Amino acid sequence: MIQLPSNDFPVTLAFPPQGHWTQPHLALPCLKAWLHASGYSDVDQMDLSVEAFDHFLTAESLTRAAEKVERRLPLERFQGDRLPLGQMRAWRAAAESAASAQSLIDRVESAKAILRGQDHPVDSERGFWDPDRYVPAVRTLYHGLRLISSAHYPSELTPHNFTMAYSNDSSEEVLAATLDEEQNPFIEFYREQVMPRLLARKPKLLGLSVLYGSQLIPALTLARMVKAALPDCHITMGGGFLAYIGDKVMAAPGMAECFDSIVFHEGERPLLMLCEALRTGEPLHDVGSLAWWDRSNPEEPVVVKNMSAHPIKLDDAPAPDLEGLPLDKYFSPQVVIPYDVNRGCYYGECTFCTLPTVIGPGYRTRSSETIARHVVELRDRYSSTHFNFITDCMPPGMIKDLPEQLIEAEAGITWWADARIEPKAYDADGARRLYESGCRKLLFGFESATKRILKMMMKGQSLKSVVEVARNCTEANISVTFYAMVGFPTETREEARATLEFIEQHADIIREVSLQTFHIDEVAKTYKEPEQFGIRVLDAPGDLALYHDYEADVGMTQEEAAEMFEEMMASFRRNLAIFSGDNIFYFMQKSHYFLHLAAGETPQGFSERCAERTAARAERQAEPELTVSRGLVSIPLGFSHSDAVRTLGDPLARAARPDFLTGRYVRDADRVAEEKLPPLDPKERFLLYDPENGEFVELRDGGSRVLSALRECGTLGALVEAQRDAGASDAAIQKLEQFAAELHRLGVLRAAATPTSAPKALATARG
Amino acid sequence: MNQNKDQRDDLENDEVSAKDNETSAAAGGEALDLEGLDLTVETVEERISPSETNVFDK
Numbered sequence: 012m013i014q015l016p017s018n019d020f021p022v023t024l025a026f027p028p029q030g031h032w033t034q035p036h037l038a039l040p041c042l043k044a045w046l047h048a049s050g051y052s053d054v055d056q057m058d059l060s061v062e063a064f065d066h067f068l069t070a071e072s073l074t075r076a077a078e079k080v081e082r083r084l085p086l087e088r089f090q091g092d093r094l095p096l097g098q099m100r101a102w103r104a105a106a107e108s109a110a111s112a113q114s115l116i117d118r119v120e121s122a123k124a125i126l127r128g129q130d131h132p133v134d135s136e137r138g139f140w141d142p143d144r145y146v147p148a149v150r151t152l153y154h155g156l157r158l159i160s161s162a163h164y165p166s167e168l169t170p171h172n173f174t175m176a177y178s179n180d181s182s183e184e185v186l187a188a189t190l191d192e193e194q195n196p197f198i199e200f201y202r203e204q205v206m207p208r209l210l211a212r213k214p215k216l217l218g219l220s221v222l223y224g225s226q227l228i229p230a231l232t233l234a235r236m237v238k239a240a241l242p243d244c245h246i247t248m249g250g251g252f253l254a255y256i257g258d259k260v261m262a263a264p265g266m267a268e269c270f271d272s273i274v275f276h277e278g279e280r281p282l283l284m285l286c287e288a289l290r291t292g293e294p295l296h297d298v299g300s301l302a303w304w305d306r307s308n309p310e311e312p313v314v315v316k317n318m319s320a321h322p323i324k325l326d327d328a329p330a331p332d333l334e335g336l337p338l339d340k341y342f343s344p345q346v347v348i349p350y351d352v353n354r355g356c357y358y359g360e361c362t363f364c365t366l367p368t369v370i371g372p373g374y375r376t377r378s379s380e381t382i383a384r385h386v387v388e389l390r391d392r393y394s395s396t397h398f399n400f401i402t403d404c405m406p407p408g409m410i411k412d413l414p415e416q417l418i419e420a421e422a423g424i425t426w427w428a429d430a431r432i433e434p435k436a437y438d439a440d441g442a443r444r445l446y447e448s449g450c451r452k453l454l455f456g457f458e459s460a461t462k463r464i465l466k467m468m469m470k471g472q473s474l475k476s477v478v479e480v481a482r483n484c485t486e487a488n489i490s491v492t493f494y495a496m497v498g499f500p501t502e503t504r505e506e507a508r509a510t511l512e513f514i515e516q517h518a519d520i521i522r523e524v525s526l527q528t529f530h531i532d533e534v535a536k537t538y539k540e541p542e543q544f545g546i547r548v549l550d551a552p553g554d555l556a557l558y559h560d561y562e563a564d565v566g567m568t569q570e571e572a573a574e575m576f577e578e579m580m581a582s583f584r585r586n587l588a589i590f591s592g593d594n595i596f597y598f599m600q601k602s603h604y605f606l607h608l609a610a611g612e613t614p615q616g617f618s619e620r621c622a623e624r625t626a627a628r629a630e631r632q633a634e635p636e637l638t639v640s641r642g643l644v645s646i647p648l649g650f651s652h653s654d655a656v657r658t659l660g661d662p663l664a665r666a667a668r669p670d671f672l673t674g675r676y677v678r679d680a681d682r683v684a685e686e687k688l689p690p691l692d693p694k695e696r697f698l699l700y701d702p703e704n705g706e707f708v709e710l711r712d713g714g715s716r717v718l719s720a721l722r723e724c725g726t727l728g729a730l731v732e733a734q735r736d737a738g739a740s741d742a743a744i745q746k747l748e749q750f751a752a753e754l755h756r757l758g759v760l761r762a763a764a765t766p767t768s769a770p771k772a773l774a775t776a777r778g
Numbered sequence: 779m780n781q782n783k784d785q786r787d788d789l790e791n792d793e794v795s796a797k798d799n800e801t802s803a804a805a806g807g808e809a810l811d812l813e814g815l816d817l818t819v820e821t822v823e824e825r826i827s828p829s830e831t832n833v834f835d836k
Contacts, residue, residue: 584823653820660822706821713815720810734809743812750817757821 020290021053022046023214027230028060028197029173030223032342033601036060037349037401038220038250038278040331045279048329051286055212056335059233060226063200065340067159067168068123068152070116076162077112080105083193084164086648094650094691096664096684103655104161106698107154107707110646114702115155122151126600128344139344139603140610142594142624149596150705152342163196170342171599173225180553182263189232189269197229201236209237214244216289218282219270221250224557234270245289247282247301249274251369255532258316259555261302267312272303276371277354279328280320300371325354325375330385333393345609346395347602352382352413356403358431360469361456362536362544363499363529366403379409383416386424396424397609398449399602404431404456410441414448425609427452427602434476442487450489451608454525455480457493460513461506464499467544474513481520490604490614492523497579498572499529500537500544501565507575515586522614523589523598528569528576531559573662588618592625628756633748635728637760639721640701645710648696653709658688704758717750718759727751727760 024039039056046054066072084105094102124130125138125148138144153170160167166175175195177188192198209217217237219230234246248270253260257273260266272295274281284298295303299320304312331350338346353376355367377385390396405413410433417424430437430453437445445453457477459465465472481491493514497507514521531538531548538559541548546561560569567575583590589598597604607617658664663684697715699708710718717730724730731744739747754760 651820653822656822709820711816711818714817714819716815717810717812717817734812737809739809739812743809746817747812750819753819757819 019053020051020216020286021055021212021214022051022216022218022286023055023057023209023212024218024220025057025059025233026220027226027233028063029168029225029229030060031601032061032064032170033603034341034343034347034399035333035336035338035349036220036222037331037351038222040333040336040349041328041351042218042220042278042282043334044329044332045323046283046286047332049283051283055214057205057208058336058340059201059205059229061337061340061342062204063197064156064170064342065123065337066200066204067196068119068155070119073112073116073119073155073158076158077108077116079162080108080112080158080164084108084161090649092693094655094693096658096688096690097681099655099659099664099691101164102650103652103659104157104164106646106648106652106655107700108158108161110644110698110700110707111154111702112158114642114644114700115151115158118151118702119155122148122155123342126152126342126344127339129339134344137344140607146593146596147703147705149600150593151702154705159196163194166194166196168196173229175228177228178553179224179227180551180556182260182265182554185228185231185555186265186269188228189235195228195232197232198236201233205233206236206240210240213241216286217244217246218274218278219246219248219250221248221252224252226250227252231266231269235268238269245272245285246270247272247274247285249278249282254369254371255365255534256555256557257302261304261314261316263554267304267306272301275300275302276319276369277322279323284320319371322354322371322373322375325351326377326381328377330388333389338393342600343602343606345397345606346393347397347399347605348389348393348395349399349401350382350385350389351401352377352405352409352428353402357406358404358471360471362467362469363458363496365532365534368534376406376409379412379416382413383420383422386417386422387420390422390424396449397602397606398424398426399605400426400428402428404429407433407436410436410445414444414450417448418444422449425449425451425605427454427605429454429456431456432472432477432480434479437480437483439483439486442483442489445484446487446489452490452492452605453484454492454494457514458496459499459502459506460510461502464502464506467501468499478517478520481517485520485614488613488615490522490608490617491520492525493521494525494527495579496527496529497575498567498569500546500561500563502529502572503566504571504575507567507572507579511579511582515582518587519615522587522618523604524583524587526576526579526583528572531561532557533559537561570662573665577662588621588625591621592628594621594624597621631752631755633727633751633755634762635726635731636762637721637727637751637755638725638763639718640703640759640761642702643759644700644702645697645715645718647715648698649693650691651694651696651709652698652707654691654694658691661688663687699759701758703761706758708754708757708759714750717747718754721751721760 024042026036026039030036035058043054043056084101086105086109089098089102089105121130125144128137128139131137138148156168175188177184179185188195219234221227221230230248237244237246253273254276257275261273281298281300285301288295288298295301296317298317302314302316305315306312354370355374357374359367386398405428426449432455458468458470460474484491495510495514514524537544538548545565546563549560549562551559589604695712697710699710721727721730724733731747734744734747751760
C-alpha cells in the first residue's frame with residue numbers, strides 16, 4: 012500500500028459521449044475503486060454520455076434544436092424537380108422536424124420518466140412494463156435525438172452511435188470536428204454543462220475513458236477545452252478503442268494540444284502510478300503502459316512510450332464503486348450493476364476476436380467467493396438486485412461454482428452475462444442451478460451454422476452442442492441470445508442463409524440474435540495472416556485508420572455481406588417474436604428485456620406476448636367508433652418521405668458516411684451511391700406524425716382528404732353514414748373501410764373504448 | 779420554437795383551408811369521390827443497422 016496522500020489531489024474520471032444509455036459502464040467504477048483503495052479519496056466520476064442524453068432530451072434543448080433546424084434546414088429550400096441523394100438526409104431531417112418537433116417537446120419529459128420508472132410510485136403501474144406506453148416513450152426519445160441531430164446536421168446522435176461527416180480515420184478530420192460548433196453538439200453541452208463544474212473543481216488529473224470509436228471526437232473535444240482552460244491539469248485517455256489506435260493518435264500532429272498521455276490496456280495500475288508521479292512531481296518514465304509527451308521542449312513535444320505495467324491480480328481488486336454516477340439518469344427503471352467476474356478469455360482461440368487486445372494479455376478471474384461477497388455488497392450499497400456480469404465468457408469451473416456461492420450467500424439477485432458454448436457446464440442440472448442463482452439471460456458466441464466457417468474461426472464448438480446448450484438453458488427458463496456473424500472471409504451467400512435457417516429453425520430456443528458484419532482491424536489475425544483466410548487486405552487511407560477493406564477470390568464481397576445482413580435482419584424481423592414489429596425496442600435497449608425476465612416473466616411467455624401484440628395490431632379492423640388520434644400532425648411534402656427513408660437505408664447510402672463501429676465507410680461511396688441510387692422525383696405527399704405512437708405515416712392527397720373528412724365527422728361510423736347518404740357505392744365504402752383499417756393498425760385512427768394493442772400482457776408478470 | 783409551431787399550424791391550416799369545401803361537403807353528406815381517390819398508406823420499417831444490433835460492444 013502506498014503512503015496515503017492528502018485530499019489535495021483531486022482526480023476526475025469522465026466517460027465521454029456516446030455509450031449506451033440504459034446502465035452504467037464498468038470502466039470508471041473499477042478505476043475509482045482502485046484509486047480509492049490505494050489512498051486517493053478525492054476521485055470524482057462523470058458519465059457525460061448519459062448526462063448528454065439527459066440534457067439533449069429536455070423541452071428546452073429540443074426547442075432550441077427545432078429553432079436551429081428551421082434556420083439551417085428550412086423545408087422550403089428543397090423545392091425543385093428532384094431530390095438527389097446528397098440532399099435526401101437533410102430533407103428528411105427537415106420534414107420530420109417540421110412534423111414532430113412540437114409533439115416531442117411536449118412529451119419528452121414524460122417519455123424519460125416512463126423509461127426510468129419515475130412515472131408512477133407503484134412499480135406495477137409504471138409505463139415501463141406496459142408496451143403501449145413503453146414503445147411510444149422509446150420512440151419519442153429516438154425522435155428527440157433525431158431532432159438534436161438535425162440541428163447539428165449532418166451529425167447523427169442515436170442511443171447506439173454518434174457519427175459526423177468527419178471521419179475517425181484522419182487526425183486532421185477528427186481535430187477539425189472538435190472545433191466545429193455547427194456540427195458538433197458536444198461543444199455547447201460541455202461549455203454550458205460540464206466546464207463550469209470542472210473549473211470549480213480544478214482536477215489535477217482528468218481521465219477520459221474511450222471504449223468506442225463513437226467517443227473519440229467527443230473525448231478530444233472535451234480534452235481540448237479543458238486543456239485550454241486548465242493547462243496544469245494532466246489529461247490522460249484510455250480504454251478499449253485507444254488500445255487499438257492509441258499509438259496512431261499519439262503520432263498524429265496536433266494531438267499534443269488536446270491531452271497529455273494515453274494509458275494502454277487495463278487502467279488500474281498505470282492510473283495509480285500516474286497519480287503518484289504527478290503528485291510527487293516525479294518524471295513519467297516509470298509509469299507503466301503509458302504513452303506521453305515529454306514537453307521538455309514545449310515547442311516540440313516528444314512521444315515517449317513506457318514499458319507495460321503488470322496486470323493487477325483481479326481477485327485483489329475491490330468491487331466497482333458507482334458513487335457519483337447519476338444512477339437516476341440511466342434510461343432504465345432499475346439500475347443494472349456492471350461487475351467484472353474475469354478479464355480476458357480463457358479460450359482465446361477465435362480467429363476473428365481481438366478483445367484480449369483491449370484489456371491486455373492473459374486471463375484472470377475473481378474467485379466465486381469474492382464475486383458473491385462483492386455482489387451482496389453492491390446489492391446493499393445501491394439497492395439493486397440486478398447485475399450484468401461483464402465477461403468474455405465464464406470458464407466451466409466458474410459456471411458450476413458461482414451459482415453455488417450466490418445461492419449460499421443468499422444474494423437474491425438476477426443477472427445476465429456473455430458465455431461460451433460449454434456443453435458439459437450447461438447441462439440440464441447446470442442450467443437449473445444457474446437459474447436458481449438468478450441467471451436470466453445468456454449470450455453465446457454462435458457465429459455460424461457452417462462447419463467450414465466455424466473451423467476457420469477456430470470456434471471449437473459443434474452445432475449439436477450449440478443446440479444442446481441452448482435447449483438446456485431454455486428449459487431452465489434462461490433466455491438465450493446468439494451472436495452471429497455474416498461475411499467472414501470466403502463465406503458464401505448460401506452459407507450465410509444456412510446460418511439464418513438454423514437460427515430460425517430453433518426460434519423456440521434462440522430468443523434474440525446479435526448479428527454483426529465481419530470487419531478487419533489491424534490487430535486481428537485475419538489482418539496479420541490474410542493468406543490463411545484467402546483474402547487480400549487493402550490499404551486503408553488515413554493516419555488513424557483501424558479497419559481495412561479486403562478482397563477475396565471466393566465468397567461474398569463486403570458489399571454482398573452488407574446486403575446479406577439486411578436480408579437476415581429482415582427475416583429475423585418476420586420470424587423472431589422479440590424482433591417483430593416494434594417489440595424490437597426491447598432488444599435494442601440493453602437490459603430492458605432482461606428486466607422483464609428479472610421481474611418474473613419467462614422467455615417463452617415474453618415471446619408469446621410479443622407475438623400476440625404484433626398479431627393484435629395486424630388484426631385491427633375498421634370499427635365505427637374509430638377517431639383520428641389525438642394530436643395527429645399532418646404536413647404537406649414535395650417528395651415522398653418513405654422513398655427517402657428506403658433510399659437512405661440502402662447499404663450503399665450507409666457506406667457513404669463514416670460509421671465508427673463497423674468501419675464500413677468507403678471514401679468514394681457517396682459518388683457510387685449517387686450513381687446507383689436515383690434521385691427522388693417530386694410527389695405530393697402528406698407526412699403524418701402521431702405523437703401517441705411516435706410513428707411517421709405517409710398519405711397521398713386522397714388519403715389526406717379522407718382523413719380531414721373523418722376528423723370533421725368525428726368517427727369513422729359517422730363518415731361512412733354521411734358517405735352512404737351521399738350515394739357512395741358499396742365498393743367505395745369498402746375502400747374507405749380498408750383505408751381506415753390500415754390507419755387503425757398504424758395507430759393514426761384509434762378506438763377510444765378499446766385497448767390499442769393486446770391487453771397489458773407484458774405487465775401481468777409484475778403482479 | 780414558436781416559429782416552428784406556427785409554421786406547423788400554418789401548414790395544417792393551409793391543408794384544412796385547401797380542402798375546406800370538400801371536407802364540409804363530406805361532413806354535410808356530399809360524397810367524396812372515394813373510388814377515384816388514391817388511398818395508399820405508406821410506412822417504412824426503419825432498417826436496423828449493424829450499430830444497433832451489437833449488444834456486445836454497445
